[in-house]
Amino acid sequence: QVQLVESGGGLVQAGGSLRLSCAASGRTFSSYVMGWFRQAPGKEREFVAGISWSVERTYYADSVKGRFTISRDNAKNTAYLQMNSLKPEDTAIYYCAAALKPFGIPTTTLNYDSWGQGTQVTVSS
Numbered sequence: 001q002v003q004l005v006e007s008g009g010g011l012v013q014a015g016g017s018l019r020l021s022c023a024a025s026g027r028t029f030s031s032y033v034m035g036w037f038r039q040a041p042g043k044e045r046e047f048v049a050g051i052s053w054s055v056e057r058t059y060y061a062d063s064v065k066g067r068f069t070i071s072r073d074n075a076k077n078t079a080y081l082q083m084n085s086l087k088p089e090d091t092a093i094y095y096c097a098a099a100l101k102p103f104g105i106p107t108t109t110l111n112y113d114s115w116g117q118g119t120q121v122t123v124s125s
Contacts, residue, residue: 001100002026008020026077029074031100033053033098033102035099040092088123
């Protein structure tokens with residue numbers, strides 16, 4: 001498993017932007033599919049975006065498509081989530097997760113092996 005640490009959360013006004021980072025420890029980072037999930041108060045954790053190990057494929061939840069961009073730098077063992085045009089409904093704790101050599105890009109929490117501690121994103125109206 002890899003250890004994951006998120007950063008970059010904060011408070012932003014609607015329409016603003018934030019960039020989340022997920023730093024991974026371990027030498028096999030490039031073997032993992034990376035995903036971002038979020039969890040709002042009283043709601044289940046939901047998939048936001050995922051990226052394949054080779055950076056060739058990405059996948060987004062409909063709710064963030066066109067506004068969020070996932071990327072990764074395997075040389076830096078870091079994944080990113082660029083969030084633009086933020087809305088109050090994007091308010092949640094955001095988690096990065098790693099899945100070791102799955103089939104495709106998983107969208108369910110059970111398919112991910114490692115999780116970060118989460119970073120709070122709050123979007124004010």
